[in-house]
Amino acid sequence: MTTSTAASAPDAPASPQATAVRYLTEHGYEQTTTSSLADAIGMSRSTFFRRFGSKEDVVFADHDLALSQLQEQLDTSDLTASETIARGTLEVSRVLTRDPVTARMRAQLLRSTPLLRERELVITHRYERMFQRYLARVAAPGTPDWGPIAVAAAVVAVHNAALRRWMKLGDDHAFGGLTRELTALLAKFAPWFGGEAGASRVVVAAFEAGASPDDVLRAITDQLG
Amino acid sequence: MTTSTAASAPDAPASPQATAVRYLTEHGYEQTTTSSLADAIGMSRSTFFRRFGSKEDVVFADHDLALSQLQEQLDTSDLTASETIARGTLEVSRVLTRDPVTARMRAQLLRSTPLLRERELVITHRYERMFQRYLARVAAPGTPDWGPIAVAAAVVAVHNAALRRWMKLGDDHAFGGLTRELTALLAKFAPWFGGEAGASRVVVAAFEAGASPDDVLRAITDQLG
DNA sequence: AGTATGCCTGAGACTCAGTCTCAAATCAAG
DNA sequence: CTTGATTTGAGACTGAGTCTCAGGCATACT
Numbered sequence: 203m204t205t206s207t208a209a210s211a212p213d214a215p216a217s218p219q220a221t222a223v224r225y226l227t228e229h230g231y232e233q234t235t236t237s238s239l240a241d242a243i244g245m246s247r248s249t250f251f252r253r254f255g256s257k258e259d260v261v262f263a264d265h266d267l268a269l270s271q272l273q274e275q276l277d278t279s280d281l282t283a284s285e286t287i288a289r290g291t292l293e294v295s296r297v298l299t300r301d302p303v304t305a306r307m308r309a310q311l312l313r314s315t316p317l318l319r320e321r322e323l324v325i326t327h328r329y330e331r332m333f334q335r336y337l338a339r340v341a342a343p344g345t346p347d348w349g350p351i352a353v354a355a356a357v358v359a360v361h362n363a364a365l366r367r368w369m370k371l372g373d374d375h376a377f378g379g380l381t382r383e384l385t386a387l388l389a390k391f392a393p394w395f396g397g398e399a400g401a402s403r404v405v406v407a408a409f410e411a412g413a414s415p416d417d418v419l420r421a422i423t424d425q426l427g
Numbered sequence: 428m429t430t431s432t433a434a435s436a437p438d439a440p441a442s443p444q445a446t447a448v449r450y451l452t453e454h455g456y457e458q459t460t461t462s463s464l465a466d467a468i469g470m471s472r473s474t475f476f477r478r479f480g481s482k483e484d485v486v487f488a489d490h491d492l493a494l495s496q497l498q499e500q501l502d503t504s505d506l507t508a509s510e511t512i513a514r515g516t517l518e519v520s521r522v523l524t525r526d527p528v529t530a531r532m533r534a535q536l537l538r539s540t541p542l543l544r545e546r547e548l549v550i551t552h553r554y555e556r557m558f559q560r561y562l563a564r565v566a567a568p569g570t571p572d573w574g575p576i577a578v579a580a581a582v583v584a585v586h587n588a589a590l591r592r593w594m595k596l597g598d599d600h601a602f603g604g605l606t607r608e609l610t611a612l613l614a615k616f617a618p619w620f621g622g623e624a625g626a627s628r629v630v631v632a633a634f635e636a637g638a639s640p641d642d643v644l645r646a647i648t649d650q651l652g
Numbered sequence: 653a654g655t656a657t658g659c660c661t662g663a664g665a666c667t668c669a670g671t672c673t674c675a676a677a678t679c680a681a682g
Numbered sequence: 683c684t685t686g687a688t689t690t691g692a693g694a695c696t697g698a699g700t701c702t703c704a705g706g707c708a709t710a711c712t
Contacts, residue, residue, distance in 0.1 A: 236669065246691045251670065320549045327548050330584075348608045351588050352581035359555075359580035360573045383573045390615045461698065471662045476699065 218243040218253070219263045220304045226261065227307045231315040258321045261308060265325050268297040269332065276336040283340050283395035284388040287333065288381045291361045294329070295377055299368060309369040330358045337395060345394040353391055360387060443468040443478070444488045445529045451486065452532045456540040483546045486533060490550050493522040494557065501561040508565050508620035509613040512558065513606045516586045519554070520602055524593060534594040555583045562620060570619040578616055585609060 216224075225242040226234055236257055240250035254260040272290050279286040299305045312318050337350035360383050368376035388395055441449075450467040451459055461482055465475035479485040497515050504511040524530045537543050562575035585608050593601035613621055 235667090248691055248693095249689080252690085255670095257669070323548050323552050324545045346608070346611075348585045348588060348612070351584045352612055355580040355584035356577035359576045363573055363576050383571070386571075387573070387577055460696090473662055473664090473701095474660080477661085480699095482698070 218245070219260060220301060222254075222260045223304055223308050223311060227311045231257075231311060231318060258318065261311065261318060262321065262325050264298055264300075265328070268294045269328055271297060272329065273332060276332065283337065284385055286336075286340075287357055287388065288384045290333075291357065291364075291384060292377060292381060294361070295365060295368070295380070298365065306369060309366075326358060326362060329361075330354050333357050340395065342394050349391065349394050353388070353395065356387055357384060360384060443470070444485060445526060447479075447485045448529055448533050448536060452536045456482075456536060456543060483543065486536065486543060487546065487550050489523055489525075490553070493519045494553055496522060497554065497557060501557065508562065509610055511561075511565075512582055512613065513609045515558075516582065516589075516609060517602060517606060519586070520590060520593070520605070523590065531594060534591075551583060551587060554586075555579050558582055565620065567619050574616065574619050578613070578620065581612055582609060585612060 221243045222239060225239060229238075234257075236250060237247050239257065239260075240247045243250070245253070250260075254263065272294055275290050275293060276286065279289070281289070312322060331354075334350050334354035337353055341350055361380065364376050364380040364383070367379075446468045447464060450464060454463075459482075461475060462472050464482065464485075465472045468475070470478070475485075479488065497519055500515050500518060501511065504514070506514070537547060556579075559575050559579035562578055566575055586605065589601050589605040589608070592604075
């Protein structure tokens with residue numbers, strides 16, 4: 203009945219991933235051979251590779267779960283794009299920091315291992331592709347091809363920054379800001395993704411004293427997409 | 428007198444990188460051992476690793492040049508951020524496609540080799556960090572931390588999309604669009620990077636009938652950064 | 653010329669990640 | 683208890699990347 207996920211029972215046997223992260227952090231990533239790592243988490247070298255694929259992937263095992271949950275959420279959400287993305291990223295963060303001790307240990311491991319930071323970029327890109335497909339699907343007609351591309355990249359980058367912030371500051375301080383940031387970001391691309399044309403949209407205008415009609419017209423056009 | 432860069436003399440000996448890319452494309456990346464690759468470009472295995480560091484890096488050797496030129500350009504440009512970035516990315520594209528034959532061959536190699544696509548993500552991230560630092564430097568006061576992060580990621584993503592487009596379509600068709608796209612992208616983040624604060628700034632506001640004071644205040648705050 | 657100095661190359665041994673094969677073990681029924 | 687399927691472990695094997703050492707090959711010095 204015990205799942206292999208997070209801290210359910212107080213002193214349940216730690217998951218292999220958590221044990222691996224701790225071992226790698228304490229002994230150094232490059233210095234650790236796969237044999238000793240497999241020993242440390244109580245399985246043979248063969249089984250280690252069968253289960254985790256590689257020494258790098260054992261560190262990022264959580265992302266598989268986070269990614270599949272995000273996909274589910276993007277597929278079924280009927281909220282606005284802005285809200286869907288804000289909730290989706292928040293859910294991802296929740297999954298990745300579910301076991302705070304391991305999460306912080308992994309963060310420290312990444313900080314001291316350039317090789318793993320590079321691997322993280324690759325993992326992260328899977329989120330970007332996921333958001334990109336979602337945004338392309340829900341984009342308003344007339345949205346150019348580069349819209350979803352640009353926004354997906356920006357969303358993931360902001361999310362990563364929030365995750366890094368979380369390592370330093372407390373929990374909610376970091377993620378509360380994330381939602382506001384993402385909302386502000388998506389708002390800049392209204393009406394492609396933000397509020398549907400009309401509806402509950404709020405646009406603010408202030409005309410510089412000397413603005414020419416052309417300036418005004420161009421600014422309005424920008425605001426309307 | 429002959430440089431080792433691009434197609435200067437008609438039948439000058441091809442650069443080691445170009446030869447390597449051709450060999451890998453024709454024989455398959457995974458199937459090629461470093462020994463045979465080193466043979467193909469006329470050097471020993473030892474020298475190969477000394478010069479290129481790894482089998483992966485020989486494919487992306489051009490990026491070193493592109494990155495240093497971009498850095499130079501970002502450091503010295505006194506144009507607006509929007510123009511600087513548009514010109515910078517265009518220059519990068521120019522460097523990367525300077526030898527069109529090799530560039531297309533590399534593209535084909537990437538298409539058939541997931542491992543190299545992952546490596547490309549890592550290389551690409553160096554551009555992102557470069558743009559991010561630049562944008563943070565030139566950002567208007569009051570720009571939030573996530574501004575440069577989001578925009579840098581978006582710029583690089585759009586640039587990559589343009590490079591992929593170039594592989595399919597003709598030269599200028601792809602890159603002409605790129606400049607327009609980047610300008611439109613940066614415009615969405617005015618006045619953080621676009622127009623300097625004040626000056627020729629025009630902000631447009633339209634209040635939805637039922638907007639609450641909170642809505643208005645928040646929207647105004649967003650517009651002002 | 654001859655010689656000394658410093659750099660680049662090649663050869664080969666070595667480590668270790670990741671793959672593959674096969675045999676033992678574990679488990680689920682019947 | 684037996685049968686059959688899945689999981690595990692042991693060990694051989696491939697190939698990337700590192701390291702050391704010995705031999706060119708140049709330039710500089712006498």
